[in-house]
Amino acid sequence: MRGMLQLNKNNPYRFLNPIAWLVILLIVGSVVLPTSSVVASQSDVDRLEQQSAQLEAEIKEKEAAAADARAEADALSGEVGQLDNDISLTEARISETATKISDVESSISQTNEEIKVQQASLEEQERNQDETLRVFYETVTDELLFVLVGSNSISEVIDHNEYLESLEGQIEGAIAEIEKLKRELQEKKTGLEQEETELANLKAQHEAYKIGLVDEKARKDALLSDAVATQKSFEDEVAEAEALNDKVEAELRSVRSKLTQKSGPGVIKASDQGTSAVGFQWPTNYRYISTYFGGSTPFQPGGGHGGLDLVNSAGTPIYAAADGTVTAVTSMTYNGSYYAYGNYIVVGHNARWSSLYAHLQAFAVSAGQEVHRGDVIGYMGSTGWSTGPHLHFEIWEYSARVNPLGLLP
Numbered sequence: 001m002r003g004m005l006q007l008n009k010n011n012p013y014r015f016l017n018p019i020a021w022l023v024i025l026l027i028v029g030s031v032v033l034p035t036s037s038v039v040a041s042q043s044d045v046d047r048l049e050q051q052s053a054q055l056e057a058e059i060k061e062k063e064a065a066a067a068d069a070r071a072e073a074d075a076l077s078g079e080v081g082q083l084d085n086d087i088s089l090t091e092a093r094i095s096e097t098a099t100k101i102s103d104v105e106s107s108i109s110q111t112n113e114e115i116k117v118q119q120a121s122l123e124e125q126e127r128n129q130d131e132t133l134r135v136f137y138e139t140v141t142d143e144l145l146f147v148l149v150g151s152n153s154i155s156e157v158i159d160h161n162e163y164l165e166s167l168e169g170q171i172e173g174a175i176a177e178i179e180k181l182k183r184e185l186q187e188k189k190t191g192l193e194q195e196e197t198e199l200a201n202l203k204a205q206h207e208a209y210k211i212g213l214v215d216e217k218a219r220k221d222a223l224l225s226d227a228v229a230t231q232k233s234f235e236d237e238v239a240e241a242e243a244l245n246d247k248v249e250a251e252l253r254s255v256r257s258k259l260t261q262k263s264g265p266g267v268i269k270a271s272d273q274g275t276s277a278v279g280f281q282w283p284t285n286y287r288y289i290s291t292y293f294g295g296s297t298p299f300q301p302g303g304g305h306g307g308l309d310l311v312n313s314a315g316t317p318i319y320a321a322a323d324g325t326v327t328a329v330t331s332m333t334y335n336g337s338y339y340a341y342g343n344y345i346v347v348g349h350n351a352r353w354s355s356l357y358a359h360l361q362a363f364a365v366s367a368g369q370e371v372h373r374g375d376v377i378g379y380m381g382s383t384g385w386s387t388g389p390h391l392h393f394e395i396w397e398y399s400a401r402v403n404p405l406g407l408l409p
């Protein structure tokens with residue numbers, strides 16, 4: 001006992017009070033990892049899985065809503081495109097009709113010019129007619145005088161009359177022809193004016209139709225921008241939920257990996273290795289052996305290590321290596337601090353063999369209890385002279401430590 005205390009005093013790690021370290025770790029851990037507890041538990045996994053499932057359901061729902069909005073936006077976009085086509089077509093019809101109107105208008109003004117020409121020609125013919133008649137009557141009067149005074153023959157008078165009558169007939173024919181032409185032109189003009197009125201009506205109809213199309217397009221454009229905004233809003237919510245779910249899943253992976261470190265990849269499971277002929281199994285699932293029997297440790301730099309150091313995570317179950325009775329469940333402390341074995345258990349198997357399990361985090365049995373090989377008797381920790389979670393495992397034959405490797409499967 002005195003030797004132990006002496007050793008404790010000289011040991012460079014004597015100020016590393018394990019409880020103080022645990023307190024520091026808990027404080028640091030809670031600052032750096034606010035969402036991850038220091039010790040992962042199945043309830044964390046359950047909580048995170050539930051959270052993730054809720055987020056996934058939310059994502060599905062919002063994705064469906066976004067798809068609905070997208071389908072609506074696509075349909076509206078198609079309708080707006082169709083309306084744009086109809087508007088273009090109507091505009092083409094309006095411009096086509098305007099061209100026709102302008103053509104008809106120039107035909108009307110051309111016809112007006114032609115009517116004017118015919119009118120002038122008519123007036124000229126009428127003037128000719130007047131002149132002819134005047135000449136005719138003057139001549140007739142003169143000739144009648146000549147006839148009465150007997151200077152001209154009556155036959156001459158008759159010839160002259162006949163000539164004048166035929167001239168008069170020609171002029172009347174020309175006038176009738178011109179009047180006919182003029183009438184035809186006026187009929188043509190009336191027809192053109194009627195056509196112009198019809199075209200103007202048609203243009204007004206196209207314009208009214210276009211106003212309706214433009215109104216309808218404005219309405220559909222508003223609906224389309226609503227649908228696009230709705231789609232974007234749902235897509236934003238999906239992205240947000242996905243980002244949150246990524247975080248939850250990352251935490252889930254982290255918690256799961258903490259849980260599976262005890263039996264996950266790289267861990268040698270005690271149960272996989274069976275039982276040795278002597279009746280021992282490995283006392284824990286471990287990742288590696290840090291110090292062999294007889295080796296050196298920071299606490300025993302000169303060698304002479306009394307057991308096997310099996311490394312794994314804190315909280316890894318410790319099994320009874322063989323059937324027996326728990327003979328000690330105790331702690332080595334001095335002034336409130338652990339030293340040497342820290343928390344440890346001794347199991348007596350029979351008169352010859354016993355085993356010792358040190359640096360435990362917690363106990364699962366009490367002294368005097370009967371245990372069977374493979375029963376959980378405690379949990380891995382780092383109490384006492386230890387620099388990290390591991391099991392210090394010893395096998396005693398009568399009253400001496402022996403190399404456990406020679407007795408394990």
Ligand SMILES: [Zn+2]
Nearest residue numbers: 307308309392
């Ligand atoms: Zn050890």
